[in-house]
Amino acid sequence: xxxxxxxxxxxxxxxxxxxxxxxxxxxxxxxxxxxxxxxxxxxxxxxxxxxxxxxxxxxxxxxxxxxxxxxxxxxxxxxxxxxxxxxxxxxxxxxxxxxxxxxxxxxxxxxxxxxxxxxxxxxxxxxxxxxxxxxxxxxxxxxxxxxxxxxxxxxxxxxxxxx
Numbered sequence: 001x002x003x004x005x006x007x008x009x010x011x012x013x014x015x016x017x018x019x020x021x022x023x024x025x026x027x028x029x030x031x032x033x034x035x036x037x038x039x040x041x042x043x044x045x046x047x048x049x050x051x052x053x054x055x056x057x058x059x060x061x062x063x064x065x066x067x068x069x070x071x072x073x074x075x076x077x078x079x080x081x082x083x084x085x086x087x088x089x090x091x092x093x094x095x096x097x098x099x100x101x102x103x104x105x106x107x108x109x110x111x112x113x114x115x116x117x118x119x120x121x122x123x124x125x126x127x128x129x130x131x132x133x134x135x136x137x138x139x140x141x142x143x144x145x146x147x148x149x150x151x152x153x154x155x156x157x158x159x160x161x162x163x
Contacts, residue, residue: 004044005044005045005046005047005053006042006043006044006045006053006143007042007043007052007053007054007056007059008040008041008042009040009041009042009043009056009059009060009063010038010039010040010041011060013064014038014039014040014041014060014063014064014067015036015037015038015039015067015071016036016037016039016067016068016070016071016072017034017035017036017037017071017072018034018035018037018070018071018072018073018074018075018109019032019033019034019073019074019075020032020033020034020035020074020075020076020116021033021116022115022116022117023080023082023083023096023115027082027097029083029096029097029099032074032101035150035151037070037118037121037148037149037150038148038149039063039067039125039146039147039148039149040146040147040149041059041063041125041126041129041144041145041146041147042143042144042145042146042147042159043059043133043141043143043144043145044141044142044143044144044145045137045140045141045142045143046140046142048137048140053141054133054136054137054141058133058136059133062129062132062133062136063125063129065132066125066128066129066132067125069109070109070121072107073107073108073109074103074107074108074109075108075109075111075116075121076092076094076103076108076109076110076111076116077111077113077114077115077116077120078110078111078112078113079112079113079114080114080115081114082096082097083095083096084096085110087105087110089105090104090105090106091103091104091105092104092105092108092110111124112124117156118148118149118150118154118155118156119148119156119157119158120158121148121156122146122147122148122156122157122158123146123158123160125146125148125158126144126145126146126158126159126160127160129144129146130144130160142161142162143159143160143161143162144159144160145157145158145159145160146158146159
């Protein structure tokens with residue numbers, strides 16, 4: 001008989017509000033708009049000496065810290081092939097084809113992603129969460145799954161494993 005353990009954290013306060021736009025179908029760029037995103041996390045691994053995969057408080061605090069970086073910001077992709085994001089002093093200029101936006105730098109989160117889709121937001125959050133939890137658990141965590149709810153039932157997920 002084998003055992004696998006995991007914990008799931010999905011609370012009403014695991015949310016962030018942010019604006020973004022994505023591109024699709026080659027050169028279609030949506031209008032800037034916002035969402036109230038919900039987040040859930042699953043963490044897989046062996047039990048520690050306290051019989052935890054990870055302490056729920058540590059998991060909650062780690063996830064909340066990551067979401068604070070996104071909350072009430074405009075999310076901008078820095079690795080998009082056609083969207084150009086450039087910091088200029090206290091501003092961020094964004095260009096896509098003939099369109100141009102200028103945002104206050106303090107209101108933006110520049111993300112190392114190709115597009116600000118729910119899938120890539122889930123990957124970004126999962127990557128940061130996994131790194132933090134590995135530090136907290138002496139590298140015991142085997143797998144992290146993060147789900148992002150973009151619009152009341154429209155979920156995307158990313159799972160990172162040690163495979």
